[in-house]
Amino acid sequence: MIEFRSVTKQYPDGTRAVEDFSLVIPSRKTTVFVGSSGCGKTTILRMINRMVDPTSGSIQIDGDDIGAIEPVGLRRSIGYVMQNSGLLPHRKVVDNIATVPLLKGVKKKDAREQALKLMDTVGLDRAFADRYPSQLSGGQQQRVGVARGLAVDPNILLMDEPFGAVDPLVRSDLQEELIRLQRDLDKTVVFVTHDIDEAFYLGDQVVILQKGGHIAQVGTPSEILSNPADDFVANFVGANRGKRALHIEETATGSILVDDEGAPPAR
Amino acid sequence: MNWILQNLPYLGQSTLAHLQLSIPPIVLSFVLSVPLGWLANRFRPVRGPLLTIAGLLYAIPSLPLLLVLGTFLGSLRSDANIIITLTLYGMALMVRSTADALAAVEPDVRQSATAIGYGPWGRFFAVDFPLAGPVLLAGMRVVVVSTVSLVTVGGVLGINGLGLLFTDGLQRAIIAEIVAGIVLTVVLALVLDALLVLLGRALMPWSRATAAPSRRQARKVLATA
Numbered sequence: 001m002i003e004f005r006s007v008t009k010q011y012p013d014g015t016r017a018v019e020d021f022s023l024v025i026p027s028r029k030t031t032v033f034v035g036s037s038g039c040g041k042t043t044i045l046r047m048i049n050r051m052v053d054p055t056s057g058s059i060q061i062d063g064d065d066i067g068a069i070e071p072v073g074l075r076r077s078i079g080y081v082m083q084n085s086g087l088l089p090h091r092k093v094v095d096n097i098a099t100v101p102l103l104k105g106v107k108k109k110d111a112r113e114q115a116l117k118l119m120d121t122v123g124l125d126r127a128f129a130d131r132y133p134s135q136l137s138g139g140q141q142q143r144v145g146v147a148r149g150l151a152v153d154p155n156i157l158l159m160d161e162p163f164g165a166v167d168p169l170v171r172s173d174l175q176e177e178l179i180r181l182q183r184d185l186d187k188t189v190v191f192v193t194h195d196i197d198e199a200f201y202l203g204d205q206v207v208i209l210q211k212g213g214h215i216a217q218v219g220t221p222s223e224i225l226s227n228p229a230d231d232f233v234a235n236f237v238g239a240n241r242g243k244r245a246l247h248i249e250e251t252a253t254g255s256i257l258v259d260d261e262g263a264p265p266a267r
Numbered sequence: 268m269n270w271i272l273q274n275l276p277y278l279g280q281s282t283l284a285h286l287q288l289s290i291p292p293i294v295l296s297f298v299l300s301v302p303l304g305w306l307a308n309r310f311r312p313v314r315g316p317l318l319t320i321a322g323l324l325y326a327i328p329s330l331p332l333l334l335v336l337g338t339f340l341g342s343l344r345s346d347a348n349i350i351i352t353l354t355l356y357g358m359a360l361m362v363r364s365t366a367d368a369l370a371a372v373e374p375d376v377r378q379s380a381t382a383i384g385y386g387p388w389g390r391f392f393a394v395d396f397p398l399a400g401p402v403l404l405a406g407m408r409v410v411v412v413s414t415v416s417l418v419t420v421g422g423v424l425g426i427n428g429l430g431l432l433f434t435d436g437l438q439r440a441i442i443a444e445i446v447a448g449i450v451l452t453v454v455l456a457l458v459l460d461a462l463l464v465l466l467g468r469a470l471m472p473w474s475r476a477t478a479a480p481s482r483r484q485a486r487k488v489l490a491t492a
Contacts, residue, residue, distance in 0.1 A: 046382075049382060051378075051381065075382060075384040080379070080383050082375070082379050082382065085379075086375055086376060086379025087376075088380065090397050090398055090471065099383060104384075132476040134473075134476050135476055158382075
């Protein structure tokens with residue numbers, strides 16, 4: 001469990017990226033922060049591995065204040081996947097995946113062995129192991145990024161718009177893959193996106209943010225869709241737009257999310 | 268032509284002496300420029316003054332610098348004199364190249380390296396420095412050629428090397444000797460440059476997999492150097 005307690009981040013020039021933010025992120029669930037750019041979602045994410053330190057307030061992971069944990073060690077224990085993969089261009093795919101285990105002192109042979117297994121996990125052909133990231137497609141690079149994030153078998157996986165830069169088709173592949181992985185691996189995933197469809201598709205808990213990290217609404221996708229907290233949320237989720245009238249429909253097998261044509265939303 | 272054939276051993280010796288005077292300043296200017304370039308890149312206020320001072324070094328004419336430095340060292344003709352002088356010239360080129368090379372490292376990559384748990388020093392040696400490689404290499408190629416050509420100035424002071432072929436050839440009116448000096452200097456520069464390129468390929472196999480951006484960066488730095 002990750003808990004934010006009235007966290008504020010103010011930059012030296014006085015701008016407040018995040019203001020009095022409090023939230024509980026449950027373990028072994030996917031929590032998605034969604035909002036337009038500048039809403040503070042990435043700042044909030046980066047506070048979890050101390051890439052950004054809050055100006056006031058505290059963040060706890062399983063009851064321990066992370067302000068007291070040495071940042072480099074903390075980061076090595078948390079998986080991190082970012083947009084454009086953030087892979088090291090001068091290392092082969094397998095070495096990229098093995099980076100963090102090697103930093104933690106795992107033997108090179110074991111780390112490579114494990115990296116190859118992770119390539120299987122994320123659905124990458126082992127033939128790519130000895131290529132450089134630039135020789136892979138965007139989608140493949142993202143898979144490498146996910147494999148690297150999983151390499152130390154972290155409890156927490158932070159994902160900062162990881163699928164933002166790939167084309168829609170590949171993106172939906174990667175999203176499905178993530179859902180499958182999450183079923184198998186049971187991590188606490190914290191995911192940042194500006195794409196509301198992606199948020200609803202992936203999130204067990206969706207957090208809709210407004211400027212300054214103010215929470216417009218927190219809930220499961222169906223809670224938010226069926227009962228938007230205010231006009232801002234209603235607008236944001238597109239519930240009152242004719243084009244994409246997402247709503248919940250009760251069926252014999254349970255409630256499903258459909259658009260105005262009665263189909264599950266295109267992903 | 269006759270003169271050349273009769274003096275092959277002398278030409279060989281001069282080339283070797285020239286090489287021996289060229290290598291130390293090339294290596295030293297690299298080793299000394301990396302921390303300075305890092306400093307310039309790390310602390311913004313330092314950048315301007317440091318790069319300006321380094322650049323101005325190159326504007327000092329070489330002969331007076333050799334004379335002044337030689338006077339300080341107590342011997343105009345010493346190898347130390349020419350090595351120190353040429354190291355300064357090498358640094359004049361390389362400090363800026365290093366600062367630019369480090370600045371050109373993708374911020375995304377640096378951030379993600381920090382995010383996955385590199386400490387500051389670990390990140391410098393494992394990420395920033397190797398990724399700056401292609402631009403550093405471009406800078407070093409200029410330093411190599413410039414150094415090999417500047418060593419000839421030592422000839423005026425009577426320091427061994429291919430420069431002596433110019434002064435000697437001029438005084439004794441042996442055209443072949445002058446031409447041999449020029450040709451050997453150019454060849455030496457080209458050979459060292461080629462070796463550097465090969466070294467770069469061996470150390471940075473990834474840069475050819477991503478040839479496009481790194482070459483563009485390299486060209487940019489060459490243009491500013």
